Amino acid sequence: MKDSKELIAIFNEKSFILDFQALAKSAASEEDIKVQEQWYERFLKDKYKALWDLGFESKKYWMSQSISFLNYISEKLIDKISKQSDIEFTRENADLNLSLEELEDISKKLPFSIGSEFINNQWIKANFEKIAEVYRREILSYQGSVNAFFLERNSNINVVGRVFFHLVENKEDKHPFAFLATYSTEDKEKGIKKAKHMPLKNALLEYKEDKEKLLQLMSTISKAAERSDFISELMESGELFSPLRLTKSEAYRFLREIPTYEEAGIMCRIPNWWKNKSNSVRLSVSVGEKEPSMVGMDALLSFNPEIFLGDEKLSKEELKKLLLEEEGLTLIKGKWIEVDKKRLSQALEAYEKAEKLSKKQGLTIAEAMRMELKGPESLGIDEEKVAFDVTNGAWFKRVKEAMLDPKVIKEVKPAQSFKAKLRPYQYTGFNWLSYMQSLGFGACLADDMGLGKTVQIIAFLEKLRVEKGGKALLILPASLIGNWQKETEKFAPEMPVVILHGKEASESLALEDGFLYITTYGMAARMEELKEKLWDILILDEAQAIKNPGTKQTRTIKQIQAKTKIAMTGTPIENRLSDLWSLFDFLDPGLLGTTKEFTSFVKDINHSSNGYAKLRNMVNPFILRRLKTDKTVISDLPEKVELKEYATLSKKQVVLYNKLVKELEAKLNNSEGIERKGLVLASIMKFKQICNHPDQYLGLKEYKTDNSGKFEQLKTICENIYEKRERVLVFTQFKELTEPLADFLETIFNKKGLVLHGETSVKKRSEMVEKFNGEEYIPYMVLSLKAGGVGLNLTSANHVVHFDRWWNPAIENQATDRAFRIGQTKNVMVHKFITTGSIEEKIDQMLEEKQKLAGDIIGASGENWITELDNKELMELFKLGGGK
Numbered sequence: 093m094k095d096s097k098e099l100i101a102i103f104n105e106k107s108f109i110l111d112f113q114a115l116a117k118s119a120a121s122e123e124d125i126k127v128q129e130q131w132y133e134r135f136l137k138d139k140y141k142a143l144w145d146l147g148f149e150s151k152k153y154w155m156s157q158s159i160s161f162l163n164y165i166s167e168k169l170i171d172k173i174s175k176q177s178d179i180e181f182t183r184e185n186a187d188l189n190l191s192l193e194e195l196e197d198i199s200k201k202l203p204f205s206i207g208s209e210f211i212n213n214q215w216i217k218a219n220f221e222k223i224a225e226v227y228r229r230e231i232l233s234y235q236g237s238v239n240a241f242f243l244e245r246n247s248n249i250n251v252v253g254r255v256f257f258h259l260v261e262n263k264e265d266k267h268p269f270a271f272l273a274t275y276s277t278e279d280k281e282k283g284i285k286k287a288k289h290m291p292l293k294n295a296l297l298e299y300k301e302d303k304e305k306l307l308q309l310m311s312t313i314s315k316a317a318e319r320s321d322f323i324s325e326l327m328e329s330g331e332l333f334s335p336l337r338l339t340k341s342e343a344y345r346f347l348r349e350i351p352t353y354e355e356a357g358i359m360c361r362i363p364n365w366w367k368n369k370s371n372s373v374r375l376s377v378s379v380g381e382k383e384p385s386m387v388g389m390d391a392l393l394s395f396n397p398e399i400f401l402g403d404e405k406l407s408k409e410e411l412k413k414l415l416l417e418e419e420g421l422t423l424i425k426g427k428w429i430e431v432d433k434k435r436l437s438q439a440l441e442a443y444e445k446a447e448k449l450s451k452k453q454g455l456t457i458a459e460a461m462r463m464e465l466k467g468p469e470s471l472g473i474d475e476e477k478v479a480f481d482v483t484n485g486a487w488f489k490r491v492k493e494a495m496l497d498p499k500v501i502k503e504v505k506p507a508q509s510f511k512a513k514l515r516p517y518q519y520t521g522f523n524w525l526s527y528m529q530s531l532g533f534g535a536c537l538a539d540d541m542g543l544g545k546t547v548q549i550i551a552f553l554e555k556l557r558v559e560k561g562g563k564a565l566l567i568l569p570a571s572l573i574g575n576w577q578k579e580t581e582k583f584a585p586e587m588p589v590v591i592l593h594g595k596e597a598s599e600s601l602a603l604e605d606g607f608l609y610i611t612t613y614g615m616a617a618r619m620e621e622l623k624e625k626l627w628d629i630l631i632l633d634e635a636q637a638i639k640n641p642g643t644k645q646t647r648t649i650k651q652i653q654a655k656t657k658i659a660m661t662g663t664p665i666e667n668r669l670s671d672l673w674s675l676f677d678f679l680d681p682g683l684l685g686t687t688k689e690f691t692s693f694v695k696d697i698n699h700s701s702n703g704y705a706k707l708r709n710m711v712n713p714f715i716l717r718r719l720k721t722d723k724t725v726i727s728d729l730p731e732k733v734e735l736k737e738y739a740t741l742s743k744k745q746v747v748l749y750n751k752l753v754k755e756l757e758a759k760l761n762n763s764e765g766i767e768r769k770g771l772v773l774a775s776i777m778k779f780k781q782i783c784n785h786p787d788q789y790l791g792l793k794e795y796k797t798d799n800s801g802k803f804e805q806l807k808t809i810c811e812n813i814y815e816k817r818e819r820v821l822v823f824t825q826f827k828e829l830t831e832p833l834a835d836f837l838e839t840i841f842n843k844k845g846l847v848l849h850g851e852t853s854v855k856k857r858s859e860m861v862e863k864f865n866g867e868e869y870i871p872y873m874v875l876s877l878k879a880g881g882v883g884l885n886l887t888s889a890n891h892v893v894h895f896d897r898w899w900n901p902a903i904e905n906q907a908t909d910r911a912f913r914i915g916q917t918k919n920v921m922v923h924k925f926i927t928t929g930s931i932e933e934k935i936d937q938m939l940e941e942k943q944k945l946a947g948d949i950i951g952a953s954g955e956n957w958i959t960e961l962d963n964k965e966l967m968e969l970f971k972l973g974g975g976k
Contacts, residue, residue, distance in 0.1 A: 096120045099128040101158035102817040102869070103207030105721055107219065108162070110135050111817055111869045114842055124154040136867055140219075144169075144226040148246040151698075157203035160698060164201050165216070168194065169223050170242070170249065177254045177359055178276045178287025179238045184228040190220055200705040203697075204669060206817055209719060253312030253357040256289065259338075259346060261363060261428070267337035268423075271346065275309060293333040315356035320349050344420040344430070365402070365428060372430065373411070373439045374479035375468065376400050377446060379460040380488025388532030389680050392454035393488060397446035399439065402427060411440050438477035446471050458682040460488070465693060465706050466685070491531065495713035498524035506551045507558040512583045514551060517718055517725050521548040524716050525658065526555065529629070534657040534679030536635070538664040538717040541812055542733045542921045545660050546579050549631060554584040557607045562628030567649065569634050570612045571804035574738030574928045576633075580608065592619065613637050617645045622652050630654030634808060635661040636815065638678055639671035641687065650678050663815035664715055669694050672711065680714060720919040732908070734922040736936070737809065739801035741927050744786045746972065749930065752778055753970050760963050769959040772966065776931070776958060779970065780896050781826070783927040788829055795832045802895060802925050803836060809923055810840045810872070813891055817869055820891040823907050825877040825898055827851075833895065834874045845872035864888055877907055893923045899935055929973045 096115040101108045110132055120128075134142040146159075147166025155163060172188060173179060179186055190198075195213045202211055234241050239251040254276040262270045273292040290298075299306035313332070317324040322345055326332040338346065350360050376398050384391035399406045404425055406414075414424070417431045449471060455463070460482075463470045468480040484492060494501050498520045506514070506522060514522060521537060525548065528535035539545050553564055568576065573591065580589050590606035592615055601609065601621055616622060630652055632638065638646040657679050664675065673690045676683050684690050697703035718725045720733075741749065756775045763771050781789035785800040797803045806822070813820050822833055827849045834847045846860045864870050865888040873886065877898055892908045908922050926932045935958075961969065 097125060097128075098154065098156045099132055099159055100156045101162055101205065103158070103205065103210050103215075105210050106215070107222075108139075108207070109817065109867065109869050110139075112842075113156070120154065127152075128154055139867065140222045141226050144223050144230075145245075147223070148249070150248075157698070158205040158208075161201055161203050161205070165198060165220060166223055168198060169220060169227065173227065173238070174242060174249055174251045175359065177252055177256065179251055180254075181276070181278045181287045183238060184232045188221075188224045188227075190217055197701070200702040202708075203704050204672060204707070206663075206815065209717065210721075250357060252359055254309060255292065255312050255357075256359045256361060257346075257353060258361045259343060259363065262337060264337065266339065268340055269338040269343035271336040271338050271343075273313075273332055291333075291335075296333065312357035316353050316358055319352050319356070322346060322349060323353070340421045347421075363428070366430075372402075372479050373406070373414075373436060374400050374481060375439060375442050375446060375473075376481050376483055377463065377471070378483045378485050379455060379463070380457075380491075381485030383487045384454075384457075386532075387530070389458040389534075389682060390456050391532070392456060393460050394454050394485075395450050395460065396485075397443055397450055399443050401425075401429060408440070408443065411436065411443070415440070435478075438474075439479075442468060442471075442473045442478040442480075445473060456682075458680065461683060461710055462685060465710050466689075492713050494527060495524075495533075498527070498716065501527045504555070507554045509558060509586045510551050510554045510584055512547055512551070514547065515544070518544050518548050518551075521545075521716055521718075522551045522555075525549070525552040528714075529556070529656045532656065533714065534659070534676075536659045536661065536664055536675065536679060536715045538661055538715050540718065540720045541662045541809075542720060542735060542919075543718060545662075546576065546633075547583055549658070549660065550580055550583045550587075553608060553629065554587055556629065557584075557587055560628070561607075563606070563625065564608045564629040564631065565622065565625075565627045565652070565654070566608060566610045566631045566633065567613055567616045568610065568632070569637065569804070569808045570614065571739060571801065571808045572633060573610060573612070574740045574801070576610055577928075578736075578738050613645055613649070616652070617648045625653070627652065627654040629656050629658065631658045631660065632678070633660045634812075635659035635675060635678075636663055636671070636811075639668075639674050641670065641674040641677065646674060646678075662812050664717065669697075669707075672707075676711065676714070683710070683714075732920045732922060734924065737805055737923045737925050738933070739805040739925055739927050741783070741801050741930065741972075742786075742799050744799050745782055745801065745927075748782050748786055748789060749779065749972055752782065753967075753972070756970060757967055760966065769956075772959045773956075775970070779931045783930050783932055784824070784826070784829060784896050785832070788826065788832070793832070795836060797836070801927055805925060806833075806836070806893065806895065807840060809891070809893065810837060814841050814871065817871070818891060819864070819870065819889040820872045820893060821886055821889045821907075822872060822874045822893045822895055823877045823904075824874070824895045826896065827876045829895070830874045830876055834872075837872045837874070841871040843869070843871055845870055845874065847874045849876035850878065861886060875907070877903065890919060891921045891923065893925065895925055897924065897926070897932055897936070899939065931970055934969050 097112040098115055098120055099110060100113045101110055112128070112132070131142065131146070134145070143162055143166050146163050147170045149163065151160060151163065168190075169188065172190075172194075173186060176182070176186055195216055198216050199211075199213070202208055231238065231241060237251075242249045242251055256274045256276070258272045258274065260270050262268050274289045275292055275295050276287040276289055277294075277298060279288040295306060295309055299309065313323065313327065317327050322342075323332070326336075347362065347366050350362065353360055377395050378398065379395045380393040381396065382394065384393055386392075399408070399411055401424065404427075414422075414431065415433060415436050419431055419433055421428050422431050423429075446468075459470060464482050468474070468478060473480075501523045503519075503523055504526050521539065525535060525537065529552075537545050537548065539548075556562065556564070566576065570593075573593065577589065577591070580587055588605055588607045590600050590603055590609045592600050592609055592611035597611065597615055597619060598621055600606075601619070611619070611622075632649070638649055640646055659675060659679055661675075664672075669690075673684050673687065677687075685693070693703070693707075697707070700706075752775065756771070759771055760768070778789060784802055785795055787793065787795045787799070795803070797807060810820060822837070824830060824833060830847050830849050834845060838844055846864060848857060848860055852860070860873070864873055864886055870888075873889070894904055894907070898904055904924075908920070924936075926936050958966075958969070
């Protein structure tokens with residue numbers, strides 16, 4: 093059996109692409125996979141034509157949440173066309189613009205998926221229009237009716253008839269409603285295909301010579317009459333062809349039968365108060381009027397139940413009085429409402445139950461927020477029996493508004509010992525973290541990669557250290573230790589940092605003079621001592637490491653106790669809702685309920701009109717996410733962001749590196765001139781190879797990940813790139829390393845990429861460029877620096893990795909510009925790999941300190957300038973350690 097997988101959509105700023113996501117082997121049948129592969133090919137060929145066709149498919153088991161969302165947009169278009177009574181006249185000229193109500197309806201269906209943050213009204217309208225263009229193109233060349241066109245594609249879809257039923261309010265006491273039947277007919281006076289609405293009696297004149305057309309027009313009414321005595325009576329008496337005055341009981345009868353008329357193909361125009369059920373009785377619970385006495389998710393809030401009729405508040409006495417009215421429509425406070433005694437009794441019963449509970453106990457903040465998701469069930473009330481909503485009291489409303497819009501939070505200043513100037517959005521993030529900590533809430537800092545999550549956290553930690561002291565624990569992938577060490581040294585030089593790694597980890601933990609303790613996910617899963625402390629702050633970097641709630645690593649880390657928990661991730665929202673539950677089970681346990689409760693909610697989410705919207709409303713206050721693409725948030729961010737990524741040498745790399753240093757030191761004392769120069773240049777090349785991977789230096793082919801800090805670093809970065817289905821160019825100056833890198837990247841991206849080096853033919857290069865920039869998701873291209881440095885336009889990539897350094901800024905920039913050049917619409921992240929303590933870090937420091945040297949000397953002579961150093965300077969450069 094093939095590996096199980098599912099087809100998913102990845103949304104971007106303007107459109108979407110498709111890709112496959114791996115599943116558990118038993119999750120999808122071979123038949124499902126085959127169908128998905130066929131649709132994938134159709135989307136590659138013409139994605140909007142494929143999407144239009146997909147709309148005629150009923151919801152299938154194989155459809156992922158993101159594909160179901162696209163299917164829903166297409167279904168919405170088909171439904172919009174099929175419900176236009178004048179479509180046979182207007183055809184390709186039909187007005188297919190989405191109303192605000194329709195846009196809201198689509199937005200509520202938006203699932204948690206890759207790139208969903210890009211989807212707004214503008215995105216929906218633009219993509220809806222692209223699908224509509226397919227319809228216009230196809231109907232233009234179709235000879236038959238629109239109805240026949242639809243029936244050929246799906247026999248269950250029928251275009252509505254041309255008859256309309258109208259019900260409006262009237263001012264008469266005995267007959268407070270008026271009814272009129274109309275039909276649409278072609279407006280021939282304007283010279284364009286358009287419809288106008290006429291009273292139904294006009295049809296008797298228009299079609300008096302053509303009985304067949306009259307019967308065709310009346311067919312929908314005949315269908316309705318078969319199921320409705322009310323319409324049957326109006327037809328037999330002939331009253332259907334004239335305006336009618338209706339009593340409130342007749343109008344109520346009509347309103348209740350609307351589903352029957354619409355099933356028959358008759359469009360109904362009715363008052364909004366019935367259509368939106370804005371006149372219905374509902375139970376409303378207001379939570380958190382006053383500030384609780386304690387902080388955290390367990391803080392108790394008061395709640396106050398109330399009964400509303402539309403926008404009007406009803407007392408219990410008024411509700412009881414309403415129960416004495418007869419069933420049907422009645423006028424209350426100038427508004428028509430439906431008196432449904434069963435519903436009213438249930439509303440009264442629910443109110444009394446909620447009232448009793450409110451006097452006995454409060455709700456925790458977690459319960460109050462979960463109420464929006466669970467509805468009246470959270471109070472032990474059957475949601476089928478009563479309309480229900482939750483409103484926020486004064487204090488709770490202020491808190492949630494501040495969580496959602498941190499700009500309104502009262503500003504706090506970073507500590508004087510913090511040595512960086514934060515960008516405005518970073519300052520907002522620092523404020524937000526401080527605010528969330530003051531409330532005792534867990535928080536997820538989810539800014540895009542490259543926006544400086546680390547510096548915001550360091551500012552927050554330094555403020556906490558200076559003002560309150562305590563102990564903070566940071567858990568991260570091993571590849572990020574070097575980055576965090578450099579960043580804390582640079583931005584908070586007074587902060588005591590303790591690394592918990594290796595055999596000395598337990599001894600280091602016992603040190604009392606530390607503030608920030610840094611360890612890896614692997615170590616955290618093994619160190620039982622971490623659970624014995626109550627940490628003031630617990631931070632997870634690359635928090636997607638705990639997305640699988642069933643792993644031992646996730647379970648162990650969730651057992652570590654802390655007053656405040658923070659998660660850092662550039663990909664907080666993915667295709668699996670269980671990932672989201674696991675993240676919040678760490679941050680704010682109980683907010684999303686137990687795993688059983690959440691699984692039950694997820695089961696019904698696709699069938700709910702606003703299930704995703706409810707879930708989004710619940711979690712969004714706890715997630716701060718800013719995008720590189722959002723110029724309204726980040727107006728001063730450059731299009732090209734350069735990041736130095738510090739990798740730590742593995743034990744094997746350290747041994748080989750030190751051995752080579754000793755060999756070189758012995759040889760240097762006995763060489764001079766050309767021989768010395770050759771020795772130094774050859775050694776530089778060997779040191780670079782060791783820094784890349786021991787197997788490159790040793791000429792082996794295994795290339796184990798944990799033997800190279802750079803491979804670990806590449807894995808961490810590319811896992812983030814893959815989660816968002818972005819694309820990356822990886823440059824190396826070594827042709828022999830291109831294939832091992834490509835093989836390694838294939839294990840991360842679950843897909844083959846491309847490799848380009850000096851031996852790649854000109855024709856093959858052109859094909860690669862076209863494929864990489866095409867519609868199919870090609871995640872990576874590995875290039876040798878010289879071969880990939882010129883003549884290529886690879887603007888589909890928005891990440892560039894310099895795996896090893898050329899130490900010539902001009903050549904590196906030339907390579908970077910394969911992605912960052914004319915035609916690029918994305919922000920480009922440039923990741924420059926540097927192994928800490930090695931020749932790479934020391935030369936990088938020299939380049940920074942001597943910019944003139946970089947431009948004038950290195951630009952001309954490559955690495956030859958290094959050979960001019962004396963033996964002592966050379967050995968300082970080559971020896972491990974001593975980096976700033």
